[in-house]
Amino acid sequence: MDWDTYAQTYRQLDDESTVPPLLRRVLDGSSGTLIDVGCGEGALLDRLRAGYGDAWTLTGYEVSGVRAEMARSHGHTVHTSPDGVVPVEDGSFDVATASHVIEHVPDDGVFARELLRITRPGGFVYVETPVKLPGAWYFRRNPQAGWVLDSTHVREYRSAAAVNEVLAGAGLTVVAEDLTPISYPLAAAGLLVRRVLRLPQSTKRPSGLAARSVSIPRYRQQAVLTQRPEPPVA
Incomplete structure (x- = not known):
């Protein structure tokens, strides 16, 4: 996948206006360092900066140089590398976030x-990722994953437990989880029509009817808050 070409073709649409509730449980009333892995154009970093000011030092990471530059244009510090390895030392951050990224990577x-x-x-x-419940269908297709929400999804988990299993297998302890409906921004339909008709893409934030979303049947979003265990006391 050429992620720079993808980024230029498909602008990100962020229809969220608040910081996710599970993430707020960690950030509220505290301070430290946070990295958003797969930060895209910086939408979550924008919301975090607006909600927490200088309390949290924010950093992003991207495999796409195009999206990294978009996030930097918002004033964010963003690391890049093409191989998915974040170029920082071990244990560099108090919090790491990855919103709708794990379904894209070769090895979760x-x-x-x-x-x-x-x-x-x-x-x-x-971590946030889609969960595809029995009977769910969407019109895009990936050779590895079948009919999916996004053609770059190499997997869509079939249960919340499957997501948790991957994270626990990496050595993380699940602290809290939340399963909510996934919505499709109406503005995305407008962008699709403009691409088909080869019309210029708008960079303005959607407003009015275009800013609304509709739920996608039988799809959910799994949000998981996990913790890296402390080393055992000798």
């Missing part, structure tokens, strides 16, 4: 271990 176990590696002992890892 390797990715989960990388999230653990860059988080300090006792630190937290927050």
Whole structure:
């Protein structure tokens, strides 16, 4: 996958306006360092900066240089590398987040271990990913995963337990989880039509009817808050 070409073709649509509740449990009333792995154009970093100001030092990571530059244009520090290895020392961050990234990576176990590696002992890892319940269908297709929400999804988990199993297998302890409906931004349909008709893509934030979303039947979003265990006391 050429992620720079993908980033130029498919702009990210962020229809969220708040920080996820499970993540707020860690961030509220505290301070430290946080990295958003697969930060895209910086949407979550924008919301974190707006909600927490200088309390949390924010960093992003991207495999796409195009999206990294978009996030940097918002004033964020963003690391890049093409191989999915975050170029930081072990245990560099108090919190690591990965929102809708693990379903794209070649090996989800390797990715989960990388999230653990860059988080300090006792630190937290927050992950979001789609869950495809029985009977769910979407019109895009990936050769590995079949009919999926996004053609770059190489997997879509069939249960919340399957997501937790991958994270636990990497050595993370599940602290809390939340399963909620997934919505499709109406603005995404507008972008699809513009691509088909080869019209210029708008960079403006959707408003009015275009800013609304509709739920996708039988799809859910699994949000998981996990913790890297402290080393045993000698």
